């Protein structure tokens with residue numbers, strides 16, 4: 001299991017995710033669309049999300 005805090009990439013966001021890397025990336029994509037207005041998650045952001053994940 002891994003964990004990711006959106007606030008590590010988007011300052012001020014309190015949302016946190018746990019799950020497998022793929023689950024987290026899927027959740028983050030939905031969250032980014034719903035709460036951050038991103039219509040798609042650029043590869044650069046995916047890399048930042050992966051880099052910010054910690055083992056949970």
Ligand SMILES: [Zn+2]
Pocket residue numbers: 006007010013014015031035036
């Ligand atoms: Zn967020």
